Amino acid sequence: MRPEDRNTDPRRRPSTHQFRIQMGNPFTVFLILRTGYREPYPVLVSLFLDYEQVPFALDGRRGLLHYLEIPPDVDMEIPLEVPVKGAGRHDLFIIVFPEPDAHPTDPQKRLPPSFVAGGRRTVICVESCAEPARSLPQAMTAPKADVHRLNVLAFPLLPGHDGPPQRRLLLVTTVEKGEALEVELWARNPGARPRDYVVLPLMDFGQTTFADAPLLHLHLPPHSELFIPGRIPLPREEGVHELQFITIFDPYRDLERVSDPFVNANLRSAIVVAGPRSDNAEDGGAE
Known part of the structure; x- marks a missing residue:
C-alpha cells in the first residue's frame, strides 16, 4: 500500500x-x-x-x-x-x-x-521500465514427456531411489555433518500452455545455491517434464534445517499478463544435520 x-x-x-x-x-x-x-x-x-x-x-x-x-x-x-x-x-x-x-x-x-x-x-x-534491471541466465528447457496429469512447479526429490517421482519427495532426510546434500529438482507441466519461471533455493529461509546457482530459469513447453540434479550447501550447525524452493512465474513481465502475480513455496523439507557416527554405532553397538 x-x-x-x-x-x-x-x-x-x-x-x-x-x-x-x-x-x-x-x-x-x-x-x-x-x-x-x-x-x-x-x-x-x-x-x-x-x-x-x-x-x-x-x-x-x-x-x-x-x-x-x-x-x-x-x-x-x-x-x-x-x-x-x-x-x-x-x-x-x-x-x-x-x-x-x-x-x-x-x-x-x-x-x-x-x-x-x-x-x-x-x-x-x-526512471524507465523499458529494460529489465537484471539479465537472467538462459532458461533450461524441458524435453517433451507426454505428461497430462500432476502439476509440479519445483519439488525436491531424493536421488538414487526407485519408483515414481511422487514417492521420492524429499520430506525428511538425515545427512552427516560435512557431507553434501544431493537433491534432484522435479518440474512438470501437464497443461497446454508453455511455462516460464524462476526457481530460488532457500535454506533456513535464506537464499542459497542449488547446482552452484542462486537461481534457476526454467522453460517448460506443454506436456513436458524436467529433472535437475544438484547439490545444496549444508549449514554447519547440527539439528533440523529447513529447505524450500520459491517459484515466480514470467519474470520481468507486466503483472497483468503473468500466469500468477503471487509467489509460493509449496513444500518445506526437513534436513537433519547429524554428527558423524562412531565406529561402534556403525557396527551396531559396543562389544
Missing part, C-alpha cells in the same frame, strides 16, 4: 502492480499482514529484489529476515523501505514464511499444504 493511500477506502485504492520512483529514492510502502487464526501467528518476512534476497527496513528496523507475530483479527500496517539501485524495470516480491520455529521430522507433517509460504509481487520502474 502506498503511504498516501493509507486513509483511502481499500476498495478505492489504486493498483499496486507497478510503482515509479526517481533514481536514488528508496521504495517505500506499507506492508499489510493479516491472519485468520485466533491466536498470535508467528511468521518470518523476507524481500527479494530482482530475484536476490536483500536486507530491508520493516518498521524502522533493518534486516534480511524479520520475525513477527500477527495478532488475531487485526490488519497490521507496517512501514517498509528498501533501496533500489539502477535504472530500469525491477521485480520485487515479499514472501511470508509461517511458523519458522516449527521443525517436525514426521514426514506426514511435511506434506503440502503444511508450511506453505507465499507472497505478492510488484514492479518498480526507476
